[in-house]
Amino acid sequence: MGIVLSMLVAVTSVLPAQLPPLSNVDAVRHIQFDLDIATFTQQRFSLRRQYPTLNWTSDGCSAPIIGSEGRSFNFRAACDRHDFGYRNFKALAIFDTSTRKLIDEQLHRDMKTYCNSQRRTFKVRCIAWSEIFYTMVRAAGGP
Secondary structure, three states: OHHHHHHHHHHHHHHOOOOOOOHHHHHHHHHHHHHHHHHHHHHHHHHHHHOOOOOOEEEOOOOOOOOOOOOEEEOHHHHHHHHHHHHHHHHHOOOOHHHHHHHHHHHHHHHHHHEEEHHHHHHHHHHHHHHHHHHHHOOOOOO
């Protein structure tokens, strides 16, 4: 019985977690602020099926020269979630300066999470890039 239980636990741990039915507002808040970036990345397509009316499009970080990736960083997932937040909070008409700041701060945390997973030689440069991206996003202006 122990091996069957172990196999069951192993199989269910890789299955995508389904959120309970939430309103679009609650779903956007949960996806934007409650999920860690790894879970957001892993569950993005199943969440997209669960909430098809939300806007899941992304153009990366909209950094025309640099883009979302470089030799010492890859902020694509962080940018995808940032776009998700901006687009959906705006579509739901609940985007204001305080919400914008929360979304931007989440981007900052997501980028730092990525940087902290890098080896030391890239980590310092990655963190420097995350600070540049965050500063640019905050300077871009209001809602």
